[in-house]
Amino acid sequence: MQSTHPASPDATSAASSAPKVGNKQLTTIFLIVFVDILGFGLILPLLPYYAEQYGATTFITGLLVASYAAAQLIGAPLLGRLSDRFGRRPVLLVSIAGTALGFLLLALAEPLGLALGQALGTAAALNGLVLALMFASRIIDGLTGGNISVAQAYITDVTTAENRAVGLGLIGAAFGFGFILGPAAGGLLSQFGFAVPALVAAAIATLNAVTVYFLLPESLTAEKRLEMREFVRPRLSVGALVAAFRRPHVGQLLQTRFWFGLAFAMFQSIFSIYAAGSPLQLSPVGTGLVLAYVGVLAAVVQGFAIGRITRRFSERLLLVASAAAMAVGFIFWGLAPNVWTLLIVLIPISVGGGILNTLLASVLTKAVEPEEVGGTLGLGTSVESATRVIAPALGGALLAWMGVWGPALFAALVMAWVTFYILRRVVSNLPALEPAANAALAPEALTPVH
16 A cells, blocks of 8 residues: 555665665766756747747637646656656656657647648648647647656655755756756747747757666666565546645645645746736847846756755755745735846745755655655646646736736735745644654744754
């Protein structure tokens, strides 16, 4: 049966017995995630502009953005489960190949749409055919694009509970660096046509698959994979998701990830639309540069500072403080009158989000048995994907109704609730997850650990 309690000392020891790899392999997994996010970042700020060329309304554009997350909602937990059974490396290869195919289809959407229209005798419906192919490309990428949770599982395999946050911070840093170069490069490449960034992203994903094939060893031994295959897990279903939300410790962490993900996805999914309008009126290049700035902040925090931060302060304090910082940042986002003010406002949003995202993944891996890590991280990715289905439509409606103040106020209220929820429900469970690292915490005990 599936465990309903935090990982036991024996389980932790079993996790620690997994084959440890050196800096070369950790660097490789960092590069894999970085290249993956680089390709994603090339496309992210351009999708609204690309879709509008073919007559997409704001609503259709929101659905296009949401389609990737909706597909990932299904694909991520499945990939996580498969990686538990068959190993991380083969699942990474399959998922990256799917990403390459999705980007290639996106790049070729116009010529394929024209050819398909001529074959069907409906060339006049070119816009609709191109948009349909764009949707297909994002769905393919979403179904196979749960490789971040597989990369997190890989890091979990080769780190101990004590240094896991630092290891997972590498993935956060890769995110940051990918968003430094990706949006900026995508904006510059878009001057040669919106298909060019998609082609470059497809080439990058192909290079990534080659890197995994030649440089990344499997993190699970054959014996460990056999043991994990024999571990009885519930079927993937809506009922299993509901059961996970009710599960002690894991449920509270997944609920925190959902609300945190909803607030951040609200900001992320409408940013390009918001930036193009008043008062910022940014071009695609300007939008890409601002998102690159967000990437710099995330990379600095998760790649260089997270180790020092977690050594100096308790995870409990950091969870509460990072959520509160994001709530404050979102309030001021709604009031930002120009780009320079926005750049200041983005600091607590990016830094707080980077810390919170890393710690939630780290604590979640400690709340389950080693045999469940891949599936549970995939479930966490799936929960986050659900927020990216909801956020574009909700954020677009709030933006149209109230201006930027609408989504900003919503995100701030959500993060205020997350802060309260972490303090009341999550923090109280952390001693059970890390008995040696944390003493019991009362609200008045939220002080730095020296």
